[in-house]
Amino acid sequence: MSSQRSEPTGLYGADADEPAQRRAFAGGAVPVAVYGLGKMGLPLAAVYAEASGAVTGVDIDPDVAEAVDAGECPVEGEPGLPEAVERLAADGSLSATTDAVDAASEASVHVVIVPTLVSDDRPDLSALEAAVRSVGEGLDAGDTVIIESTVPPRTCRDRVAPWLEAESGLGLGEFGLAFCPERTMSGRALEDIRGAHPKVVGGADDESTRVAELIYGGITDAEVYAVSDPTTAECVKVFEGLYRDVNIALANELATLAGEFGVDVPEAIEVANTQPFCDIHDPGPGVGGHCIPYYPYFVISEFEGATPLLETARHVNEYMPEYTVERATEALADRGRDLAEVTAAVFGLAYRPGVDETRASPGVDVAELLADRAETVYAVDPVTTDSPPAGVERVSLDDIEARELDLAVVTTAHEAFESIPWKAFDDVVVLDGRRQFDGDAVGHPLVRLGDGSGEN
Numbered sequence: 001m002s003s004q005r006s007e008p009t010g011l012y013g014a015d016a017d018e019p020a021q022r023r024a025f026a027g028g029a030v031p032v033a034v035y036g037l038g039k040m041g042l043p044l045a046a047v048y049a050e051a052s053g054a055v056t057g058v059d060i061d062p063d064v065a066e067a068v069d070a071g072e073c074p075v076e077g078e079p080g081l082p083e084a085v086e087r088l089a090a091d092g093s094l095s096a097t098t099d100a101v102d103a104a105s106e107a108s109v110h111v112v113i114v115p116t117l118v119s120d121d122r123p124d125l126s127a128l129e130a131a132v133r134s135v136g137e138g139l140d141a142g143d144t145v146i147i148e149s150t151v152p153p154r155t156c157r158d159r160v161a162p163w164l165e166a167e168s169g170l171g172l173g174e175f176g177l178a179f180c181p182e183r184t185m186s187g188r189a190l191e192d193i194r195g196a197h198p199k200v201v202g203g204a205d206d207e208s209t210r211v212a213e214l215i216y217g218g219i220t221d222a223e224v225y226a227v228s229d230p231t232t233a234e235c236v237k238v239f240e241g242l243y244r245d246v247n248i249a250l251a252n253e254l255a256t257l258a259g260e261f262g263v264d265v266p267e268a269i270e271v272a273n274t275q276p277f278c279d280i281h282d283p284g285p286g287v288g289g290h291c292i293p294y295y296p297y298f299v300i301s302e303f304e305g306a307t308p309l310l311e312t313a314r315h316v317n318e319y320m321p322e323y324t325v326e327r328a329t330e331a332l333a334d335r336g337r338d339l340a341e342v343t344a345a346v347f348g349l350a351y352r353p354g355v356d357e358t359r360a361s362p363g364v365d366v367a368e369l370l371a372d373r374a375e376t377v378y379a380v381d382p383v384t385t386d387s388p389p390a391g392v393e394r395v396s397l398d399d400i401e402a403r404e405l406d407l408a409v410v411t412t413a414h415e416a417f418e419s420i421p422w423k424a425f426d427d428v429v430v431l432d433g434r435r436q437f438d439g440d441a442v443g444h445p446l447v448r449l450g451d452g453s454g455e456n
């Protein structure tokens, strides 16, 4: 059951007028708990702490909670975040714990940003349920619950609200609930959260929406878009990701036809995009990360309606690592070389430049395919830290020049790859999957995905 508190510090249904509520929020009189201190949650907790001065971060990982509570930053690759966490912990604006229920009992704004993953092509909301039920145990009348994790449409309505009611004994309307999606990219999280894009808020009732608008009015410099309800806001976030997966699939499918067209497809795409109704994305060796490849399954697996476009786009994008290896095989054969006899290096295991994340990464898929088909396979990635696939030896950028390469496949355009010592290699075929290089820079046979130089 929820604990009783001497004076309500909640915003939901508060008697005070809006200016007084804004002052209370900015003045530390509205305690906030942020559940999930990962790549997105820690930057979010920091910006909330800057705006409110009263944030308790919650994470199930004791090492994470202990580090943040001590002012250390366990999240890498976010400019400004280590300094912010140190400063905010030192001035008391940010603390951290593993005790979710205790934090929930003290807070009156609860922000949930735990992982929402996919397993066997179905959404895995177990972390969300655990966090939300803990919030429910500590929930008080007048509190507001905000979900920032990306979730399938209808999750707040059909799952989160019932979980909160069941654990708290309160009814929706005694507390507020809003879906306010995280529209942030790793590597620029603080900038994005502070206001790179409009913030979308969707409340379960008008009062929830009002409170969410008031809170994010103090968090972001960007416009706050209030939509009809949480499900609409959930759709906004998922639709953004679906658009991206389908759009990239169009670019990829066109790239696989480049040989038949006999043109450089990215050149045609670039010029097609010069008119405002066309925004075809970039072809590449695949679509990685733990968002875009998975959001389609938040719809495909969750709803009865047919989703042939979403499923086909997934198949196109999931084929691209294979297509990339086929193009490499063809490029070697055109020069009388057999993939089975070559030494190959994959440049880029991260799913995108500068981010230490290999989930669903095209570079990992390409390395795995090459490990089955080539004589020797190396992987070079100055950003990621996890082990390469079986049969693939990780080599540093400094050491790769000592290895005699027959094939180099660029799958991630890390900035550090600008200094690849191409001239150190005697006779290497280069397949550039991300258009990071031009022929002059490489000085070896260069094939680029979609350049029309192959049979297909």
Ligand SMILES: NC(=O)C1=CN([C@@H]2O[C@H](COP(=O)(O)OP(=O)(O)OC[C@H]3O[C@@H](n4cnc5c(N)ncnc54)[C@H](O)[C@@H]3O)[C@@H](O)[C@H]2O)C=CC1
Binding pocket: 035, 036, 037, 038, 039, 040, 041, 058, 059, 060, 061, 064, 100, 113, 114, 115, 116, 127, 128, 130, 131, 148, 149, 150, 151, 182, 183, 184, 185, 186, 290, 291
């Ligand atoms: N990573 C990205 O680029 C973006 C992610 N998102 C969404 O943000 C959400 C969080 O993703 P990330 O921060 O990337 O995940 P992450 O994997 O980097 O961090 C998740 C953190 O939550 C903690 N955690 C797990 N279960 C918990 C629980 N029950 N209570 C408290 N903490 C718990 C983990 O220990 C970890 O520290 C996901 O829904 C994702 O879809 C949205 C936009 C961008």
Ligand SMILES: CC(=O)N[C@@H]1[C@@H](OP(=O)(O)OP(=O)(O)OC[C@H]2O[C@@H](n3ccc(=O)[nH]c3=O)[C@H](O)[C@@H]2O)O[C@H](C(=O)O)[C@@H](O)[C@@H]1O
Binding pocket: 150, 182, 183, 184, 185, 186, 240, 241, 244, 248, 281, 282, 283, 284, 285, 286, 287, 288, 289, 290, 291, 292, 351, 352, 362
């Ligand atoms: C709609 C949108 O742009 N969503 C962003 C996306 O960020 P994410 O970190 O997943 O990176 P991304 O740029 O979408 O790239 C995903 C994957 O797709 C590939 N990719 C991307 C764009 C493109 O034209 N071609 C392409 O092949 C990338 O190489 C990468 O492997 O997903 C994030 C999320 O929701 O997690 C979201 O916050 C970000 O704003």
